[in-house]
Amino acid sequence: MLSEELQELNAKQLIARANYKKGQLHGEKIGEKKGEKKGEKKGITNMSSLINWLFSQNRDEDVKKVASDPEYLDKLFAEYHAANKED
Numbered sequence: 218m219l220s221e222e223l224q225e226l227n228a229k230q231l232i233a234r235a236n237y238k239k240g241q242l243h244g245e246k247i248g249e250k251k252g253e254k255k256g257e258k259k260g261i262t263n264m265s266s267l268i269n270w271l272f273s274q275n276r277d278e279d280v281k282k283v284a285s286d287p288e289y290l291d292k293l294f295a296e297y298h299a300a301n302k303e304d
Contacts, residue, residue: 267297 271279271293283290 270297
């Protein structure tokens with residue numbers, strides 16, 4: 218009788234752990250999706266700010282170049298951030 222109770226308890230614990238893990242994974246997926254959306258919004262905002270700054274500096278050609286050159290984009294972001302630190 219005690220053995221059956223222990224087996225039932227172990228089975229319930231295993232089910233509880235499985236449900237917990239399933240819930241944890243679901244929560245992580247939700248968090249990842251929220252983080253991705255937040256990062257995407259921040260990236261769009263940053264890019265928009267950079268483009269507006271470039272236009273304000275009459276650097277239209279640079280706007281075209283960053284669209285196709287990720288390394289140049291990184292360089293201009295660094296330049297933009299340095300210029301805006303001084304403000």
